[in-house]
Amino acid sequence: MPSKVSVICLCYNHEEFVEAALASVIAQTYPTELIVVDDASSDDSVQRIKGFISKHADRSIQTIFNEKNLGNCKAFNAALELTNAEYIIDLAADDILLPNRVEEGLNNMSTRPEVAINFTNANYIDENGRYVKSHYAVDDKEKSKILVPEGDLFAEILKRYFICPPTLMYRASFLKAIGGYDEELAYEDLDIMLRLSRNHAFSFTDKILVEKRILSTSMASLQYKKGNKQLNSTLRICKKSFEMIQNRTEKRALLQRILYEAKQAFMHKRFLLFAAFITLGFKTILQK
Template structure:
């Protein structure tokens, strides 16, 4: 990479992690090649897929010899796979691309442009996204938009530490991150089963985030996606969430931040109860007591967890019914 070119048009590293994405990986990679921004390096890590994902990637790489491909013989987990790519990355900015998502052609150019205009400690630029199904059909928008394609609600920017404790408001695959910040943080935490909440907590305490009000990414929602696994009894996501909540607790400095964390912990207590992870219910409850006295509903859940009631099946049936109800009234689609 030419240092001169990097000053004019900073290089961007796209790290694509793939696991059993043979139906989508070529589209994801092609969306990187089709960017209207000139200085992009593409690093692909296949995490020991059992389908033909690796074969599809190798075929694509023959047409695009600049692509760097890591083929893991065993599944090392999402976070470690990303860190493998990060170790090779040379760009000023980094995009973490799942092999079933799609970048719109102006995604990188628009985000780099905003990054280069920003002053101050900004580490992340994120944007709006459209959700698509397995067939590529648009189903919803992350932030509902008006007739001009602009978000109808105010999206947090700047110091968002308290905001990331309060709610899930960032669509993870829309993020462009500074590589030096990722390296400073040691990449993703490989002891965890997912990356975003932990990265938000650790980075937003130190750096600012900027929102770019455009739909620049197509996020694919599939029935077996990571987000749906949190409803399963055997999921490891909640134990990772407990670890991240303790990290957040150590980083809180104001009453409002502690209250925001308490709200998130109460949510995790309910999720742990509904997935019958009763030991985690107790552990989340212990953390909550360090912050505030639990309210009546939380106390009731903490007490009920001692009886280890078989509630997961009923919970999942409720979620299925609720998804069906919501699908009849979808969010505003992109005009």
């Protein structure tokens, strides 16, 4: 009988952290399918993964070992095809799921069939696993000090970063219906949240259920550097969003996003991209 929840763990040169990530899936309070994808790591990640699997021979763990690097989006989609689970979590091999992440997600989403994504609060940790801060500041009961929006979030997601991507839990049927991740992109989270939020609700669980590791080599840390393809992907996402906006509120949200990304492009001397964002901004302003 297939598991209700599948965790797809994507690994690329995370030999130091992958075993902790995998162990956090095994430790879930709700039995969870685990699919591990190594995207042609050049370090000792594959050996660490195989060693972990041999220590947990009682668990059925599916693996994909890519011979060449495909990137996050293609690697994830390959794993997505292997599972019939109802819910999906995309776990980077340097992050950690706290033991009740899956159970809490199921409790929320199983009673709310309209929800495409459940997201939560998270703690940020450093390379050594030490606490840095919470994504949403919390009170003494670990509840968010701010009101976190949920429901129809398309405009909010388009306008600003406020959801911690490693906390996402997807309804698989909605995710597969839109074709999974866009394989033309260098990163997935903004695009997939926008495409799913266009027609579906999101829900928030006000608990810290994930630990996100902050590394100097992470994709987020390098996104604006010269030669990095993430800003190109953000431009593509903004162009896709232009085709999705339906009212003035969403138009203003897209303009806010465009202006922010144009500023980043200019500050980091990505002048061709800066010009492309400004052109899209004028196109958006002129849209009726």
